Amino acid sequence: MTAKDSMASADLDVLLKQASDILARKQGQDKPVIAVWGMMNAGKSYLLNMLTHHYNAEYFPTKDTRETAQLKQFEGESYIFLDTPGLDAHDADDQVAMDGAAKADVVLFVHQPKGELEKIELDFLKQLKESFGVYAEKNIVLVISKADAESLEKIEQIEQKVLEQCHLHLGFAPESFLISGTRFHKGIQQHKDGLVKASHLQELKQHIETLGIDVRAVREERIRHVQNTLLLEISAAEEALNDEKLQLEDNLYWNFARFNDAMLSLDLSMTLKKVEYMNERILGE
Amino acid sequence: MALPWLIGAAVVALGAAAVSAFSDDSDSGSGGNGDEERRRRERAEQERKARAHKEKLESMKEAFVQEGMQRANDLQQSLEGQIKVILLGNKPFKAILDNDEEYHNPVSPTYVEVYDLQFLPQGTQDYLVKLESLYDVELEPEEELMKVPVRLKEIDHKLAQLKALREKL
Numbered sequence: 001m002t003a004k005d006s007m008a009s010a011d012l013d014v015l016l017k018q019a020s021d022i023l024a025r026k027q028g029q030d031k032p033v034i035a036v037w038g039m040m041n042a043g044k045s046y047l048l049n050m051l052t053h054h055y056n057a058e059y060f061p062t063k064d065t066r067e068t069a070q071l072k073q074f075e076g077e078s079y080i081f082l083d084t085p086g087l088d089a090h091d092a093d094d095q096v097a098m099d100g101a102a103k104a105d106v107v108l109f110v111h112q113p114k115g116e117l118e119k120i121e122l123d124f125l126k127q128l129k130e131s132f133g134v135y136a137e138k139n140i141v142l143v144i145s146k147a148d149a150e151s152l153e154k155i156e157q158i159e160q161k162v163l164e165q166c167h168l169h170l171g172f173a174p175e176s177f178l179i180s181g182t183r184f185h186k187g188i189q190q191h192k193d194g195l196v197k198a199s200h201l202q203e204l205k206q207h208i209e210t211l212g213i214d215v216r217a218v219r220e221e222r223i224r225h226v227q228n229t230l231l232l233e234i235s236a237a238e239e240a241l242n243d244e245k246l247q248l249e250d251n252l253y254w255n256f257a258r259f260n261d262a263m264l265s266l267d268l269s270m271t272l273k274k275v276e277y278m279n280e281r282i283l284g285e
Numbered sequence: 286m287a288l289p290w291l292i293g294a295a296v297v298a299l300g301a302a303a304v305s306a307f308s309d310d311s312d313s314g315s316g317g318n319g320d321e322e323r324r325r326r327e328r329a330e331q332e333r334k335a336r337a338h339k340e341k342l343e344s345m346k347e348a349f350v351q352e353g354m355q356r357a358n359d360l361q362q363s364l365e366g367q368i369k370v371i372l373l374g375n376k377p378f379k380a381i382l383d384n385d386e387e388y389h390n391p392v393s394p395t396y397v398e399v400y401d402l403q404f405l406p407q408g409t410q411d412y413l414v415k416l417e418s419l420y421d422v423e424l425e426p427e428e429e430l431m432k433v434p435v436r437l438k439e440i441d442h443k444l445a446q447l448k449a450l451r452e453k454l
């Protein structure tokens with residue numbers, strides 16, 4: 001099996017799984033699925049704990065090192081919240097994160113303000129945008145996390161830069177929120193409204209409400225996209241296989257060319273000798 | 286197929302020869318002792334001719350076999366890396382020149398059938414069967430060659446899967 005071929009079929013398996021995931025959800029749950037997505041350690045799980053009111057005991061485990069490895073969901077009253085493993089471009093866990101994004105109706109893309117978007121974040125975002133089709137602009141929401149960790153000025157600079165990157169690479173600038181999960185947490189626990197307000201978490205919640213997510217329409221759009229991608233992948237895989245087949249047949253032809261020539265030559269020579277022999281025999285009678 | 290045409294030509298030539306021989310005979314109709322002497326000489330001459338003819342046929346047969354033997358190694362080499370050719374006995378070339386049939390009936394089942402070599406181009410299959418009918422040989426496809434049909438089958442299987450998947454979409 002060639003590397004090219006095994007890659008093509010691996011991709012196909014992935015697409016197939018995504019397709020069946022989405023198709024399965026078509027009839028199933030009708031609560032919108034809100035997924036967090038982004039690089040590892042960005043604060044995704046922490047944010048979800050806040051959005052799902054897990055203030056005292058974590059539902060989504062958080063840690064300073066790589067933590068989430070599997071998809072984990074929480075069913076709220078109006079939404080299903082989905083935690084995904086951090087992207088890191090070196091890891092098979094990225095596939096789990098991709099599967100998570102495939103299940104989502106809204107993606108909160110979480111970016112911590114250490115700098116602008118990295119290339120791999122942009123690459124993942126591009127894929128995400130593709131798969132959301134016309135809903136990308138609305139249903140991909142940018143969250144700049146850990147807003148308490150830097151000066152407001154610096155954070156706003158980074159936000160500006162990130163939105164420019166999105167505009168350039170995705171063709172649109174998503175709605176963005178500067179969020180501090182820890183401020184919100186403290187504010188709730190210590191009943192400090194100022195902190196809650198400064199966390200901007202309520203604004204994010206409100207924004208999700210105003211999206212008025214049409215689950216069926218979003219999913220249909222995403223299914224359409226998966227189908228198209230799948231069809232393209234199928235064609236590419238078929239082409240690769242047919243090429244390989246032709247190559248094998250061609251090789252067979254050439255590997256036996258010398259034998260075929262030798263047999264042809266023997267055949268001709270034998271025929272000729274037989275004719276000569278018969279002529280000779282008839283002449284002698 | 287040049288054969289029938291050439292034989293046709295040979296038969297015409299033969300007819301001409303017979304006619305001339307006959308007229309020679311009728312010409313020599315007179316005389317006593319001299320005649321007998323001549324007839325004896327002619328008979329001797331004819332016997333000599335017949336012997337020479339027979340020898341010529343024998344040597345043609347021999348040349349035929351020799352050529353077959355000479356070509357054996359080349360054929361063996363031409364299949365190197367694809368099919369191992371084991372020549373059997375010290376006279377593996379078994380075709381006979383004065384056998385009117387094109388070649389001997391192929392051994393059944395042929396090696397093409399035994400090893401399922403139907404994945405080879407038809408012409409090559411035919412030549413392998415022919416090789417077997419001309420020579421006492423054992424054929425043994427190399428492992429590398431036998432990977433090809435396995436892979437071809439895999440490819441067909443995958444193509445069928447892809448087709449099914451396409452139809453499901």
Ligand SMILES: Nc1nc2c(ncn2[C@@H]2O[C@H](COP(=O)(O)OP(=O)(O)OP(=O)(O)O)[C@@H](O)[C@H]2O)c(=O)[nH]1
Nearest residue numbers: 040041042043044045046062063067068086181182
């Ligand atoms: N200062 C600050 N730290 C935060 C905030 N949110 C999360 N953190 C910390 O950032 C670290 C990573 O948070 P997680 O929520 O586990 O990050 P994650 O994106 O889920 O990480 P993975 O699951 O490994 O991809 C933890 O130590 C959190 O306490 C925030 O708003 N401010």
Ligand SMILES: [Mg+2]
Nearest residue numbers: 044045067068
């Ligand atoms: Mg996490």
